[in-house]
Amino acid sequence: MSPFEVQLLGTNSALPAFGRHPTSQVLTIQKYKYLIDCGEGTQMRFQQFGIRPGRMHQIFISHLHGDHFYGLIGLLTTLGLIGRTKPLDVFAPEGLEEIIRIQTKYAGGDPPFKLRFHVVDTEKHQLIYENNQITVHSIPLDHRVPTAGFLFREKPKDRKMIGAAIEQYGIPYKAIPDIKKGADFTDANGQIIANALLTEDPIPPRTYAYCSDTRFKEDIIPIIEGADILYHESTFQSDLIEKTIPTGHSTARQAAEIAKRAKVGRLILGHFSSRYENIESFAEEAKTVFPDVVAGVEGTIYQPLTGS
């Protein structure tokens, strides 16, 4: 099965602690890798985990708090130094281009590849990017500065040809693309062979929902409904619930509540406050509401649960 997985490179909130780092993730879907957020030191995490920085296809930044983007300028500099020439698209709220361009200006000029910024409207749930494999929609979140999550969804795949049927019904090569799209096949004698005899259902499109940072926000539930994997921040546990409103964050229990009501396949927690040394207790709190939950571990690769 083609890859669909996310590797966490940083699971901590703003203040690095207990060896945990600020937020960044690499999402691999089929042939491409997408970088989601890019906290300070992300390029060093790449080295640590053997990820080649040149492989990044697009970069998505959720908001302009430093623990989500301070590593971007260093990564872009490195991409220039290692000779990238392919254009790079960066999706982020208003302001990131200004921040990056002022730094490249003083450092002696633009990188040797085309750097294209796309402003994400953090108030709207809309399509912000697509290629032939996926769509990416913004997820409006509720934080202290304009913030959007991202919903990565595979496009529906073609139906899968049944190998034996090709021989049995003498299907020529050029007829296959239409049959994969669902067409019946008319053979040399004018007999119609139903598509159901020729193909099987494809793997259903898979979905990854990235929600960081945000207060508890019920209206994201219909947007992320049924996602195979939901990453939802949980900066605090319920003992510090009074901090969630002023800081613009969630508790593990609140993240689990969202996961349950959105009927997602699995929940990954992250963005842990540096007040907590033990992150397993985040998962324990969330499990009282939603069973398929993990407290994200840096370096670990997460896939959809089998059968989800």
Next chain:
Amino acid sequence: MSPFEVQLLGTNSALPAFGRHPTSQVLTIQKYKYLIDCGEGTQMRFQQFGIRPGRMHQIFISHLHGDHFYGLIGLLTTLGLIGRTKPLDVFAPEGLEEIIRIQTKYAGGDPPFKLRFHVVDTEKHQLIYENNQITVHSIPLDHRVPTAGFLFREKPKDRKMIGAAIEQYGIPYKAIPDIKKGADFTDANGQIIANALLTEDPIPPRTYAYCSDTRFKEDIIPIIEGADILYHESTFQSDLIEKTIPTGHSTARQAAEIAKRAKVGRLILGHFSSRYENIESFAEEAKTVFPDVVAGVEGTIYQPLTGS
């Protein structure tokens, strides 16, 4: 003896490699700590080496290439999060304030302490900062963008009282400050006791010269002459000397030549190109010209050589 030492936090050039990091150093002189350059991940190096970020007294940035300052915005954010209220002075070439302020603006406002930027004129050798313990002078360097090194020099100390003399000559407490400044003492009988009988020479003022990044530049020699410690970049070894002019860097041999002619106490090499895995060979090359040289190791604390 009061501390005078530098701890290297990053010894690599721009592209992190072989576990080496971009440039930053903590210089401790007597009671205070000064941060010199602040490459990406400096705050993580602080954690690794048990350095408390709140202890930094001033910050000095040599130039606006990212491997010398990308970690500053993250460190400033952290200082805010851990509750710094004391003002912080940052000395850097033109442009750094603009880069930092644009980021604090989008992140929701200035940090909770006063952040004061002081523009260093990289063309001039002049006093840029002093307190009651040290002076700091700029050292004009020759790189691809405006770049200054920094010369940290202790102020002359008071002469040291000879404990036994206080009793012997019946010196009252209030006379001591003048005697430490070099005054003779007149006792109750009107007899003049020469200062040489009462005091000893103080520790001579110590000097640290920081020179990164730069092409071979002879006219820094009179500025740094006799420094107890010279840190001089050596991005390349002589096999790649043809790269020094276009990139604006030096070889280990060139750094040693500067050290020898400036009669410094010891030379620390750093800013190694990621082409080189083995850094000991930098020291070997330099030793053919100047004996008291080390290839800087991250985490290591360097002091003046005894007797230098």
